[in-house]
Amino acid sequence: MVLKSAAEVLGDLAQCSSISLHSDSGLVGAVAAAAAEDDEKRAKKQAEEEKAKDEENVLRRKPELQPIPVWGERSVQLTPWDVLHVLGQAIALSRRGAARGLAEHWGALKYSQALTGDTGSFMKLSAEGKVTADYYKANQSSELGVGFALALAQRVLAQRHPDRVVSIVPADTTLRAGWALTSREKGRRNSYRYRPQFFAELWKPGAPSLAFPIACKGNHSNAAYSHGQLASASAHVEAVHIGPWNETPALIFSTELPLDGHVTVHALCAGGSGGWLGRTHAEGGGLDVKLRDENHFPHIQLPANGNDTPTSVPGFHVTRELSDWFGTVLARTAAAGLTAFAGNGLEATAQYLTERQGRKHFTGFAHAAAGSVQDAAHTLLGIRFIGTDHVFRLNGTRVEAFSGVAKDLLRLLAEGRVEQYRHEIYERRSAWPSKSWDDLWDGPVSVHPDGTVLAMRLLP
Numbered sequence: 001m002v003l004k005s006a007a008e009v010l011g012d013l014a015q016c017s018s019i020s021l022h023s024d025s026g027l028v029g030a031v032a033a034a035a036a037e038d039d040e041k042r043a044k045k046q047a048e049e050e051k052a053k054d055e056e057n058v059l060r061r062k063p064e065l066q067p068i069p070v071w072g073e074r075s076v077q078l079t080p081w082d083v084l085h086v087l088g089q090a091i092a093l094s095r096r097g098a099a100r101g102l103a104e105h106w107g108a109l110k111y112s113q114a115l116t117g118d119t120g121s122f123m124k125l126s127a128e129g130k131v132t133a134d135y136y137k138a139n140q141s142s143e144l145g146v147g148f149a150l151a152l153a154q155r156v157l158a159q160r161h162p163d164r165v166v167s168i169v170p171a172d173t174t175l176r177a178g179w180a181l182t183s184r185e186k187g188r189r190n191s192y193r194y195r196p197q198f199f200a201e202l203w204k205p206g207a208p209s210l211a212f213p214i215a216c217k218g219n220h221s222n223a224a225y226s227h228g229q230l231a232s233a234s235a236h237v238e239a240v241h242i243g244p245w246n247e248t249p250a251l252i253f254s255t256e257l258p259l260d261g262h263v264t265v266h267a268l269c270a271g272g273s274g275g276w277l278g279r280t281h282a283e284g285g286g287l288d289v290k291l292r293d294e295n296h297f298p299h300i301q302l303p304a305n306g307n308d309t310p311t312s313v314p315g316f317h318v319t320r321e322l323s324d325w326f327g328t329v330l331a332r333t334a335a336a337g338l339t340a341f342a343g344n345g346l347e348a349t350a351q352y353l354t355e356r357q358g359r360k361h362f363t364g365f366a367h368a369a370a371g372s373v374q375d376a377a378h379t380l381l382g383i384r385f386i387g388t389d390h391v392f393r394l395n396g397t398r399v400e401a402f403s404g405v406a407k408d409l410l411r412l413l414a415e416g417r418v419e420q421y422r423h424e425i426y427e428r429r430s431a432w433p434s435k436s437w438d439d440l441w442d443g444p445v446s447v448h449p450d451g452t453v454l455a456m457r458l459l460p
Contacts, residue, residue, distance in 0.1 A: 003128075006397035006458055009113055012126075013081040013456070014436040014444035017117025019148065020075050020264040023067045027227075027266060034224075035061055035231035059194075060313065062234040062250055065268040070159045078123065078151060079436045080115040084108045085446040085454040086154070086168075087147035088403065090198065092340040093173045093333070093358070105341050106390050109401055111144060112456070113394075115263075122262030125220075130259050133220050141257050145218020148265050149253035150198065153214055156251070156267075157200055161210070164202040165422075165429055165449060167334040171196045171213065171240070175316055176356040177329045178294045185356050190298030192314040194239040200251070201277075201330045205423050209277045209327050211318075213237040216253040226254035226266045234268075241300050242318040242326070243274030277318075277327035287331045287418040293354045296322065333357065335418050341452055342405045343375070343388025348414045378402055378455070380445050381433040385453045386410050398459040409451040425451060 004012070042059065088108035114129035125133065132140050150168050157166045172181060172195065180187035181195075196213035203209040215233035219225045233252035242248045249272045256264040299312035301319065318326045336352035340362070350362040376389040380402075387404020405413065412421040429449050438445045443457030 003395045004113070006394040006399055009394055010399075010443050010456060010458065012116055013084070013112065014079055015117065016077045016079050016119050016436070017115075017121060017123035018075040018262075019078050019152070020122055020262055021071050021152070022223075022264055022266045023071045023268060025067060027230075027268060028065055028067065030223075030227040031065060031230045031234070031268065034227040035234065038228065038231055058313075059235050060238045061231070062238045062252070062270045063246070065230075065234060065252070065270055068156055068251075068267055068269045070156055071267070075122070076152065076155060077119075078148075079444070079446070080111075080117075080123070081436060081444040081454070081456075082446045083115070083144070083147040083151055084111060085448065085452070086151045087111070087143060088454060089337060089341050089448075089452060090146055090150055090168060090170065091143075092337045093170050105403060106401070108143075108147070109390070109392070109456075111140070111147075114140065114144065117262075124262045125257055125259065129257075133257075133259060137220050141218035141220045141255070143218075144257060145253070145255040146197070146216050148218070148255040148263065149214070149216030149267070152265055152267065153200055153212075153216075153251055153253070157202055157212065161202050164204050164210070165426055167201045167203065167330070167450065168214075169199045169201060169330050169334045169337065171198050173336075173353075173357050174199060174329055174333045175240075176293075176358075177291060177333070177354050178296045178322070178326070179298055179316060180295070180356065187293060187295040187356065188298060190314070190316060192239055192298065192316075194236045195316075196237045196240055196250070199330060201327075201334065203331070203422065205419070205426050206279065208279050209330065210249075210275050211242055211277055211326075211330060212275060213240045213242075213248065213250045214253070215250075216255070218255040218257060220257050220259060222258065223256060223264070223266065226256050226264075229254035230266060230268060234270075237270070238315075240316045240318070241274065243276055243320065243323070245300065245303050245317075247272035247274035249275050276323070277330070278320075278323040279327065287328055287335075287422070288416055289328070290351065290416075291325075291329060291332060291354055293356045294325065331418055331422070335413055335421070338405055338450065338452060339410070339413050341403050342386065342410055343403075351416055352418075376402060376404065377407070378404070378441065380438050380441055380453055380455055381435055381447060383433070383447070383453075387453070391459065399456055400459050401454070401456045403454050404452070406451040406453075425449070 088105035116126035117123035237250035385404035
């Protein structure tokens with residue numbers, strides 16, 4: 001394998017390529033067949049082992065999956081750098097700050113050489129990406145699957161709801177504010193094994209938000225393998241109900257990254273009138289009020305059948321009574337992700353998290369070489385950003401990566417002013433630059449509508 005120079009790699013990162021999309025009635029049928037086959041195998045295994053049913057882990061799947069309506073196009077244009085930006089933000093709180101300044105989000109940079117393509121072709125694995133797949137197959141496909149899925153989820157939801165801003169929030173961190181997920185955590189434990197990986201919150205100031213559970217997977221195999229992954233993902237999004245039972249909209253993705261062929265994202269959705277979160281909390285200080293851990297009952301309430309006593313199943317149910325609280329949790333967890341992406345700014349991140357969500361990981365002692373600070377500043381595409389930097393070697397050449405938030409917006413977040421931050425973002429949501437290269441910086445740049453940036457360049 002001939003290694004590209006670092007300059008060539010940076011050029012590739014900023015190059016747009018097509019991503020193949022697959023979401024149609026044929027996919028719905030294939031996923032249903034894969035789910036039926038999996039259910040049959042599970043039933044047979046259970047019978048052979050003569051095990052009693054464990055109610056907490058009985059597999060339930062999202063019913064009535066359907067193609068995503070706005071995916072009329074068969075492809076979209078993305079740069080590898082934008083995918084890595086999305087992935088970096090998605091994993092900024094993945095371990096709730098346990099490695100805070102190696103800062104989890106820098107883990108996205110290990111895929112800087114994994115993808116290749118150009119405007120006239122579809123994106124695919126590079127030679128380096130194929131070699132990596134031989135050793136770290138599951139890890140690479142899973143993490144890149146997150147990047148592609150969330151990048152496309154943001155586009156799909158922005159198309160469907162052009163009057164909204166889309167925030168991606170890690171599900172485990174969010175749910176921990178109301179439920180204990182492990183035996184080590186204080187509170188009533190929700191031991192249901194299946195959970196979505198993310199929530200997409202669609203919001204605008206002063207209005208109710210709409211939340212979508214999202215499950216995303218990836219593989220280095222083929223379409224048939226993706227069908228099985230989507231069947232599995234349908235069980236993960238079913239674990240959370242927001243509003244009435246069985247009315248929560250959701251998105252599921254499987255990204256196919258074959259060793260020979262191009263990247264294809266397979267996706268389906270579930271419709272419903274649920275997912276809406278209230279806004280009466282604005283009367284009590286709104287999103288700027290700090291939260292404490294809650295301990296909600298770990299079940300999903302099923303509707304009563306006539307005069308029968310209502311029953312429930314294990315899972316996470318955001319009822320109407322919990323709607324305002326959950327909306328606040330989503331917004332503040334999203335704010336924590338933004339400040340973590342910009343580096344550890346003392347209490348900037350900790351103020352937004354509860355104890356179970358990992359507040360302590362963003363305060364106090366940090367091991368040598370593991371601390372990051374918000375002490376780097378750069379003007380990129382005409383905007384001043386404050387954040388953190390990371391220097392490493394790319395094929396022997398020293399490069400600098402920078403992640404941050406627009407200076408004025410980071411100041412608001414550091415001061416705990418989430419309401420004002422959201423007002424500013426909403427007003428500027430269409431004004432951010434879309435270029436993928438900054439000539440003065442001399443490297444790839446990705447700016448997102450939430451005010452974040454990810455950039456990289458050669459060091460002299």
